[in-house]
Amino acid sequence: MYIKKILWAIALIGLVAAGYFAYYVYSAMMTPNTAFNNEEAYIYIKSTDTYKDVRSQLEPLLKDIDKFDALANQKKYVNNIKAGKFAIKKGMSNNDIINSIRSKNIPVKVSFNNQNSLEKLAGRIAKQIEADSTSLVNAMKDQAFYDKNSFKAETALGMYLPNSYEFFWNTSAEKFRDKMLSEYNRYWNKTRVEKAKRIGLSKDEVITLASIVYEESKEPKEQPRIAGVYLNRLKIGMPLQADPTLKFAAYQLPKYKNTVIKRVLNVHKDIKSPYNTYKNTGLPPGLVAMPDLSAIDAVLNYEKHKYLYFAADPKHVGFHKFAKTLSQHNANARAYQKYLSSKGIYK
Template sequence: MYIKRILWAVALIGLVIFAVIAYYIYGAMFSPNTKFESEKVYVHIATDDNYTLVRQQLDSLLEDMDTFDALARRKKYISNVKPGRFIIEKGMNNNEIINSIRSRNIPLQVSFNNQNSLEVLAGRIGEQIEADSLSLLGAMNNSDFLKNNGFNKQTALGMYLPNSYEFFWNTDAKGFRDRMLKEYHRFWNDSRLKKAEAIDMTPNEVITMASIVYEETKQKSEQPRVAGVYFNRIRIGMPLQADPTIRFAAYQLPEYKNTIIKRVLNKHKEINSPYNTYTNRGLPPGPIAMPDLSAIDAVLNYENHNYLYFVADAERLGFHKFAKTLSQHNANARRYHNYLNQQGILR
């Protein structure tokens, strides 16, 4: 009888201990354990982060780190940290949090436009993914990569087509660059390649032309007409005489760093540079800017006309007046120059 009581007591104690352990495990796994007020937060775990670094991020987000540690240890997350961008929603329990940061890497939209150099582009991308700007720039400028894919230092910017793309946050520099090469080839489908061949241009040359067109006008409706002017000039052996290329050439010189040229003057047209399309015939060595996709298609589908000249329209800012003869153009130019003078824009 005495032994039975002992056995019942031991069993009862065991049940109590089991209940306590079960309660603790249930609490560790299924009780809400967040303390932020927003509906959700993003956690960014870098490729080389260990559990200690992950824990530092979570410390300000979770109510009870001890129970989280216990479950993370039990689920072997401590030794199996995964990089990426993860969501923790308000009211999640430890089990849900661990499942989320272990296997639910959330992609994000990486966007860029009008970054007019690889350096600026690398900085822009480095703000959006794990790869830093220096590693991105190194990958973009890699000489073997450029040579193997038909680019050089002057044309490399043309590989990056402005748009929004879905990436995982933990994408590295080479991963970003290689994905952009795939997007470049996807853009240059058979239809566009045939159009480029029909106008006797390579994709690099089309993008170079498009960069000039884009810098001349942001009006999509005008871009095919502006492109047509440049093709007419090429056809008769006339220099492109594109003011945006003069600005680009000037900005490469120390004396024009951190300046804005609002008015191209004769002294600018004398700058010794392969990008000076007043003194050099044909296209410059590479794009002077990152053109919108609309400008690329405007070159491929340029307007057939007899215009050889255009100048900004003082009566409709953002648009241009087109002319077939130099005398017509000079009259249009005088009106625009008068407008600049009235505005006090002298250089």
């Protein structure tokens, strides 16, 4: 009888222990463990992060980090960290959180425009994905990549078409570059390639001209007409005489670093540079800026007309007056120069 009592006592203690253990496991796995009031919070796990790094991000978001540790160990998450952006929703249990940060990498929207060098583009992208600006610049300027895909230093920026794209946050520099090449090739479909051929320009030349058009006007409705002016000049062998190319040439010189040229002067027209389209005929070697897609399409769908000149319209800021003759253009140009002087803009 005494032995039976001992066995019953042991069994009872075992049941209590098992019940406690079951409760602890249930509590660790299934009960809500979030400590924030928003509907969801995000953590960003780098490719080099350890469990300690992940834990430091989670700790302020959870009520009981110790129970999370216990389950993370049991589910072997501590040795199987996944990089990316992950969501933790209000009211999630530890089990839900581990499942989320283990397998539910969330894509991010990456957008850019008006980045007028690969370095500036890399800086912009580095703020939106894990890859840093140095690794991005190195990938973008890789000579083997240039050679394989027929780019050069002067035209490489034209591969990155300004828009919004979807990436995983932990995308590497090389994968970012390669996806942008895919987007570039997708943009240059059969229809656009044929349009470029009809106007006698390569893809690089279209984007180079578009960069000039875009710097001349940010108005999409006016860009096809400006593109038509430059194409008319190219057809007759007339220098483009594009002020944006002079500014670009000037900004390459130490004298003009960290300055903003608001008024193109005769001294700028004397700069020795392949980008000086007052001295050189044809297109410059490459882009002078990152053009919007509207400007690229403006070149491909340029307005057919007989204008050879245009000057900024002082009465409609952002727009231009177009002319077929030099005398008419000179009158338009004088009106704009007078306007600049009235505003105290002399350089």
